[in-house]
Structures are given as structure tokens and as C-alpha cells.
Amino acid sequence: MFLWRKHSHDDHQVDESQQRDAKISELRTALGPLSGRSLMYCSDACLRRYLEARNWNVDKAKKMLEETLEWRSTFKPEEIRWHEVAHEGETGKVSRANFHDRQGRTVLIMRPGMQNTRSAEDNIRHLVYLLENAILNLAEGQEQMSWLIDFTGFSLSTYVPVKTARDIIYILQNHYPERLAIAFLYNPPRIFEAFWKAVRYFLDPRTAQKVKFVYPKNKESVELMSSLFDVENLPAEFGGKATLKYDHEEFSRLMEQDDLKTAKFWGIDENPHPIAKGISGGVEVASEPAPLPCPAG
Structure with a gap:
């Protein structure tokens, strides 16, 4: 039986x-x-x-x-190149981490408190570029990425307008379906609650279920994060033990290299674009342990 x-x-x-x-x-x-x-x-x-x-x-x-x-x-998201959006990334408001989650997924780190421009179009192009880059760097067999959102420095003067947030949500949900595994919003301030209520309206239930609020004093939410991230890799900004440092020049070099991989993948014939003088790029660097490799896939 x-x-x-x-x-x-x-x-x-x-x-x-x-x-x-x-x-x-x-x-x-x-x-x-x-x-x-x-x-x-x-x-x-x-x-x-x-x-x-x-x-x-x-x-x-x-x-x-x-x-x-x-x-x-x-x-034409596959044609966006780093030198076109590098100015948006100078503060490290969105960047690809040099560590993975426990599932081996690419991690994007977002810092809304580091917002440095008010151009909706440039903000969206910058994010789309990094979404494409994260997908390019997914390990073989991986389809999804994780997001870590740090609210340090977040204020009414730094958050993106609701219309821009709505446009970003539309692009993510409709043009990158099933690419987001989970998004951790770490210790958001109270002033974020009104903004969240406004943008949540535009989230479909499938996406909303992937958004998790994590508070340092909430044992359940902290345990959920530690179940998906190695605390040794996780930056202190997210309750981990690693040190997070954004180096714009180093990140720019990494993105310029990935631009060549992108062009090769899509069969786009182009010459490498040198990093313009005065344009620096950045990378999320965890001091301990050594960064994991980011294989293309």
C-alpha cells in the first residue's frame, strides 16, 4: 500500500x-x-x-x-551601458553585492537614503541596468535574485516620488516576472510606512508576499534573514558581521567588464567604453570573508 x-x-x-x-x-x-x-x-x-x-x-x-x-x-535594456548611468550610482544607492544568499542567488543592495538625483528616467534606467546585470551574473540553474534594502539616512528628501516607484514596480512585475526571490526591508523608519501604503497598492499579491520587513528587535524576522544569509557575509547594516564599503571606481571597472559580457551575449558589436575621467563606480565590499565569485549565467 x-x-x-x-x-x-x-x-x-x-x-x-x-x-x-x-x-x-x-x-x-x-x-x-x-x-x-x-x-x-x-x-x-x-x-x-x-x-x-x-x-x-x-x-x-x-x-x-x-x-x-x-x-x-x-x-532596449540590453544596450544600456554603465557609463550612461554611472552618475546615478555614485553614492551606491543600488549595487550588486559581492556575496550571495544561502541559495547562491545574486544579491542587489539598495540604499534609498543614498538617493542622489531626481531624474525619474535616469533612476529607472540605472535600476534596469542593474537588474539586467544581476541576471547576467546568476549562477547556472538560478532564475531569481534577492534584494537587501538598507534605510540608513532615509528621509522625506531622499525617497523617490510615488509615480517613479509605481513605474519601477510595473517594470519589475511585468517585464521581470519571477526574477525576485525575496526582498528584505531592514529596519525601515516610521516615515516609510506612509510611502509603503501608497506603493503597496500597485503590488500584485505574488510580489507583496516576497517583501519582508526585518526589525533588529523582532526575533522572527531576524531568524528569517539569518536562514537565507550567512551572518559572516552579511554586512553590519543588515545585522551581520561583515563591513560594507562601496567603492565607486572599483564597481565601475566591474560593470565595464560586464558590459563586454552583455554585448557578447546579445551579439552586439561594440568597443569597450573607457571609464570617463572623473566618473567613478562602486562595489559592495565585505571585509570578511573573501568575496564569492559571481559566475555569469
């Missing part, structure tokens, strides 16, 4: 997997012929993410994916 139940469970898993593979094939057929970058973008893994985002409804996933392909054809 036990063996029969086990086999039934296995058979169910196989059947479900086959059904989902069939849905991927159905979506690919529904999309019709693709070429160029659209064809490269629409891998089976990509189609699976869009189907998951739309509860495996092929028609809804098709509409969502077609809107993304249209957006990518006009916004």
Missing part, C-alpha cells in the same frame, strides 16, 4: 511536469515566429516564468510576454 501511494505521487509529479512542458510548447506556438533578440529572450525558462506569473494561463502569459517584447524593443 505504501509503495502504491509513493508511485501515485511520483506519477502525479511526472504528469504535472508533462502538462507544464505542454503549456510551454503551447505558448511558444501562440507567440508565432520570433527572430533576433526576441528569439534569444524567449527561452523555455523565460516562457516558464511568464506562465508561472500568470498561473499557467497561456493567453494571459502570451499577452504579458508580448508586452515585454514590445517594451524591450523600445527601451
